[in-house]
Amino acid sequence: MELMDYYNExxxxxxxxxxxLDHWLKSIAKPTFNAIHDKENQNEWLRCQGTWFAGVRALPNDIHGSVKGGVKLDFASSRWALNMLGVKQIVWDPAQISVCYPGYPKPEINESKSSFYYRLKKDAAHVDGLHPVGKNRIRMLREQHAFILGIPVTTFSRKASPLVVWEGSHKIMKYYFKKEFCKIDPQDWKDYDFTKVYHNARNEIFDTCKRVEIHATPGESYIVHRMALHGVAPWDGRARSSKEGRVIVYFRPDMDLEPSSWLTRP
Structure with missing residues (x-):
């Protein structure tokens, strides 16, 4: 099966x-670990009783994906993603540094039983950009990413809190999004309450799509569709990693096109 066919399916x-990619990885390794151990970042992003460092936008990379004038982010997977979208270049966002440690997940302080159960049993499955807003956690499309690029930084075993994706979930989500958003001006999407439709789509995905765990090693990478339902699996008691834990950097560049492209592009 061709790469694009596999991705679409x-x-x-x-x-x-x-x-x-391996050359780029070596250039950002030290800044990555410095960011993880930075006290301010620890205070902001260390969660689940010390078993998860969320690290949103914690890598200090520039728009070219390089850190402090180092190696630019330009390799097979990034080029493939840009070609898929039909764009020549993209502004790389500051990457998330996602770290899991043995014991993930442990309950957050004040986390409800239902929320922790969802994290534990459903991998905290979500669609990026669809934010829970307000105390009622109304789902609104506050970010329009082009894709998700995952790059492992450390070596870890397959059961060390891998990324989880529900295969084919992007097609179901896109169907529900199109059905709902076709009635709304794209400029107003960010303020539309998508909660009920999102939950209906998510339940259908849980019932019909295959859950897969994605494992990769340093020098490898993966692209995940922006509408795919995905999450993080619990750390298996037999899993192993380097002393730094399971470290993956994620880039989620925004769609620097007209808003409707988020719905119509591959």
Whole structure:
């Protein structure tokens, strides 16, 4: 099956070892670990009783994906993603540094039983950009990402809190989004309450889509569709990792096109 066909069918694709990516990875390794151990970042992003460092936008990379004038982010998987979208270049967002440690997840302080159960049993499954807003956690499309690019930084075993994707979920989500958003001006999407439709789509996905765990090693990478339902699996008691834990950096560049492109592009 061709790469694009696989991606269209399953909503994700993995790329094998790439020397250019490995070179880039070596250039950002020290800044990555510095960001993880930074006290301010620890106070803001260390959660689940110390078993998860969320690290949203914690990597200090520039728009080219490089840190402090280092190696630019330009390798097979990133080029494939840009070609897929039909764009020549993209502004790289500051990457998330996602770290899981043995014991993940433990309950957050003041986390409800239902919320922790969802994290534990459903991998905290979600669609990026669809934010829970306000005390009632109304779902609104506050970010329009182009795709998700995942790059492992450390070596870890397959059961060390891998990324989880529900294969084909992007097609179901896109169907529900199109059905709902076709009635609304794209400029107003960010303020539309999508909660009920999102929950209906999510339940259908849980019932019909295959849950897969994605494992990769440093030098490899993967692209996940922006509408794919995905999450993080609990750390298996037998899993192993380097002393730094399971470290993955995620780029989620925004769609720098007209708002409707988020719905119509591959």
């Amino acid at each position: 399953n909503g994700w694709i993995k790329f094998s070892f790439d020397p250019k």
